[in-house]
Amino acid sequence: MLARLKGVPKSMIYRIVRKGEVRVNKGRIKPEYKLQNGDRVRIPPVRVAERETRTLSVKLNKISSLPDRILFEDDALLILNKPFGIAVHGGSGVDFGVIEALRALRPEARFLELVHRLDRDTSGVLLIAKKRSALRALHEQLRLKKIQKDYLALVKGHWPSSCKKVQAPLLKNVLQNGGRVVKVSSEGKVSETHFKVEERFEYATLLKASPITGRTHQIRVHTLHSGHPIAFDNRYGDREFDRHLQDTGLNRLxxxxxxxxxxxxxxxxxxxxxxxxxxxxxxxxxLRKKSPFL
Structure with missing residues (x-):
């Protein structure tokens, strides 16, 4: 498939395989299926972005600044401090993301693949594997929950110190435009996030959030479920809370x-x-200046 779909991001190819969109002998097959002599394979139509679009994307500010946001790099890994407002990969109406940009910036690189994902408007640590062996090893650690990830989130109101863990099953719905909306539901997947209060302000709390599972929008929905949505969350947030924060200059998640x-x-x-x-x-x-005694 890689030879047939030149120019198509590998992440997109892996996605259509995982979703069963590649048919063998007119039927769906599992991703681990090994082709046999005589098999007839149907690959779904895939829109390939023009190279000119990629070249233009590299010139965008957030893309061209990616080399300056490298936190660590060696022969196996590249670790970025991902800026907010950029997707980690193309798809769902986005022509390009971090991984496509890195491949365009480094055409000589033989292997660059995302180890995990971050929401478009979430910033911070993002792992990229430079070797397939590194990708397999890190995916195994993720599967065994051996990778510790801690986030900082500013939430509405006073988060109770006694609330150190939220366990609420999450159900994901995919909209017609490709967007995703997640809600707490008994029909959802088991989800768990640990929380610790880092700092308190007059009408907000800075939390450390440590997801044990890795569901879509997990921290955002668990904080909302607890009555303390995250500041400037355009999907699960509280507009009145956001207005309280206007004088801080904040306008992002x-x-x-x-x-x-x-x-x-x-x-x-x-x-x-x-x-x-x-x-x-x-x-x-x-916020610290406005809450000097908290």
Whole structure:
């Protein structure tokens, strides 16, 4: 398939295979199926982005700044402090994302694949594998829940210190435009997030959120379910709370993948911290001035 679909992002190819869109002998097959002599394979139509579009994308500010946001790199891994407002990969109405941009910026790279995902408006630590062996090793750690990921989230109101864990099953619905909406439902998948209060303000709380499972929009929906939505969440947020924060200069989702700890595929423990961007730091500075005794 890779030879037939030149120019198509690998992430898109893997996705159509996972979803069963590739048919063998007119039937659906599992991703692990091995082709046999005589098999007839049908590949669905795939829209291939023009190379000119990719070249133009590289010139965009957030894309061209990616090399400056590298936190760590060696022969096996590349770790970014992903900026907010950019998807990690193309699809769902997005022509390109971080992984396509990196491939365009580094045409000589033989292998670049996302290890995990972040929402478009979430910033912070993002792992990219530079070797297939590294990708397999890290995926195994994710499967066994051996990768520790901690996020910082600014939420509405005073989060109770006694609320240290939220266990609420999450059900994902895909909209016609490709967008995703997640809600708490008994029909959903088991989901668990641990929380710790980092700092309190007059009408907000800064939380450390550590997802145990890795569901879509998990932290955003679990905080909403607890009555404390995240600041400037355009899907699950509270507009009145956002208005309270206007004088801080904040106008983006306050959710940041701050730290990640895992076993390096080549040996040893790897611990990475991604600093907050200027807008998030400025917001906290203003809140501290307004809440000097909390």
């Amino acid at each position: 306050f959710l940041h993948a701050a730290t990640l700890c895992c076993q390096h595929p080549l040996g040893g423990t790897l611990s990475i911290e991604a600093p907050l961007d200027d807008q998030l730091r400025h917001c906290l500075q203003i």
